[in-house]
Amino acid sequence: MQPWVSLFKDQRSAFAQEPYPSAKVRLDRLDRLGALVLGHQGQIEEALSADFSYRCKVETKLAETFVSLEGIKYSKKNLKAWMAPVPRAVSRWFFPSKAEIFYQPKGVVGVIAPWNYPLYLSVGPLTAALAAGNRAMVKLPEGTPLFSALFAKLLGERFDPTEVAPVLGGPEVGAAFSAMPWDHLLFTGSTAVGRAVMAAAAPHLTPLTLELGGKSPAILAPSADPAKAAVKILAAKALNAGQTCIAPDYVLLPQKQLEPFLAALAQAAQTQVGSLEPDRDYSSLVNLKHYQRLERLHQEALAAGAKEVKLLPGPVFLPPKRRIAPVVLLNPPWDSGVMQEEIFGPLLPVLTYQNFGEALEWVNAGPRPLALYLFGPKKTELEATLKGTHSGGVAVNQCLLQVAQDDLPFGGVGPSGMGRYHGPEGFVTFSNPKGVYRQSWLDAGALVRPPYNQRTHWMLRWMIGK
Incomplete structure (x- = not known):
């Protein structure tokens, strides 16, 4: 023993x-x-x-x-x-x-x-x-x-x-x-x-x-400011090199927001991460197995047709220190590993949608996530998201901070x-x-105890209504 x-x-x-x-x-x-x-x-x-x-x-x-x-x-x-x-x-x-x-x-x-x-x-x-x-x-x-x-x-x-x-x-x-x-x-x-x-x-x-865990989406509503959203999404994705169960796993946004979002994301990466050099405050992957898994997901996504958008100059992968730079994988197929597995790293799939309803349909087509992040919603879009999608928690115009609210429950739903x-x-x-029931001095139960009689039937008619 x-x-x-x-x-x-x-x-x-x-x-x-x-x-x-x-x-x-x-x-x-x-x-x-x-x-x-x-x-x-x-x-x-x-x-x-x-x-x-x-x-x-x-x-x-x-x-x-x-x-x-x-x-x-x-x-x-x-x-x-x-x-x-x-x-x-x-x-x-x-x-x-x-x-x-x-x-x-x-x-x-x-x-x-x-x-x-x-x-x-x-x-x-x-x-x-x-x-x-x-x-x-x-x-x-x-x-x-x-x-x-x-x-x-x-x-x-x-x-x-x-x-x-x-x-x-x-x-x-x-x-x-x-x-x-x-x-x-x-x-x-x-x-x-x-x-x-x-x-x-x-x-x-x-x-x-x-x-x-799961694949927690970050959705930019049509009225969102892509620059403001990019700063917060990058910070959440880079924290602990993406090894966070509530990290934004992928981004959904309108086509018109794509270019300004990517530009702001690159600027945020330069400001917040800078490089993979040892003197930067950017964490490594926990072990070689996890590092190699992310390498595989990255390579498979590119082979499946995703476009790589580097956010920092230099290599994406730095093997000696098991570091991976934040990097965008643009429009990977939904059946690719990077869209089917929880990423748990700084790879960020970004996909465009035609209308807001389509974005919610994509979220609902997958397993229910631990978190959902929604940026720039109108009242109707927020209501549609809260009522029409399932997730463990939601943050509006922010990432991660829902878990730090001590008065809020934390947990997932389904997978x-x-x-x-x-x-x-x-x-x-x-x-x-x-549950504790404390009987008072007046015991109404005595009126309906056996032996049952006419009084019992009268009481039941009164109680039931017929």
């Missing part, structure tokens, strides 16, 4: 001894989690940069440290209100009885974190799980071994293993972790692995939250995921919302 399996049993026993931690206990755990992140920023940044060959430290501060700490602060601020029972209405037939929802911790929670944002996507789920009063174990990603070893050490210094325990190991450990009888399991990763996790969890009927966390929804996800 692996040591972490024994820890799972220890956490179960510890939870049985303390099935409803007080607000004071929960706040203390959140404080320790926040102190871990805040107190070891430099070590975490160095470890992640080494794992990626180069990972921009400013991006780590913005996209991992800052959002992790903000999420903890938000949960601490709202915790006592979340823990309070929520009154619910009772039918007039049961008045003056009372009803409420009592939020009870689920128990022992499993978290499987990915390699692309391993700090934020470990701390975020842990924040919600601890706020809800659970014990937790987190399977750290093998794709970032230096970070995972460091974070496991830091968790061990701040938490008793019966509170929070890290788990290290490769895919075989991840598969075994998925198959444990968790009280809730949250997985962040690819859709393909998400299916395997769901299958592994099925024998125990483990409640699941799956945060997956891009199931369930939500962040905000109050995160607390609810890791809680059992137990």
Whole structure:
């Protein structure tokens, strides 16, 4: 038996001894989690940069440290209100009885974190799980071994293993972790692995939250300013070299906007990235396998008829440091790999549409994405998009920032995921919302108990209406 399996049993026993931690206990755990992140920023940044060959430290501060700490602060601020029972209405037939929802911790929670944002996507789920009063174990990603070893050490210094325990190991450990009888399991990763996790969890009927990926579109409405949209789309695509589950995967825009958009995109690339030289704050691809996959997608798209539009001078691919420049692939076929697979890199397909309705039809023809970005919409276009397309979340005139809004739920739909966390929804996800009915001194049920008689039939006619 692996040591972490024994820890799972220890956490179960510890939870049985303390099935409803007080607000004071929960706040203390959140404080320790926040102190871990805040107190070891430099070590975490160095470890992640080494794992990626180069990972921009400013991006780590913005996209991992800052959002992790903000999420903890938000949960601490709202915790006592979340823990309070929520009154619910009772039918007039049961008045003056009372009803409420009592939020009870689920128990022992499993978290499987990915390699692309391993700090934020470990701390975020842990924040919600601890706020809800659970014990937790987190399977750290093998794709970032230096970070995972460091974070496991830091968790061990701040938490008793019966509170929070890290788990290290490769895919075989991840598969075994998925198959444990968790009280809730949250997985962040690819859709393909998400299916395997769901299958592994099925024998125990483990409640699941799956945060997956997909092809998140950026749509420029006919009235959009292509220059303003280009700056924001390029920034989102270049962040972490495109290795972001909610990065804009492809762009749809009217033909008349194409040239000004491409010109503004090139200017934004020059300003924000500049070059692939080592002194620039632009991240590398995490490993050779992922780098070669993006090379393949690029070559296949060109062979299928897509036109390459370079955004920076010099080569697109820089093998020694696993760096890829942001590059446009213009009008690739819909059946090409770059339009069928989640890209997860700085390749940006750009396609033109004839009318706005056609753009929405293209989005609806594919799997439902994790995010959708809409620029410059009129009121009718925004309404048509919100009502007529499905996605995990939407940002209007911006990219990525919906995930940083702590009061908004985050999650996918269909192939891009199931369930939500962040905000109050995160607390609810890791809680059992137990319905409680409190009988008053006046018991109306006595009027319809057996033995049934004429009074019973009279009451039913009154209650039903006939």
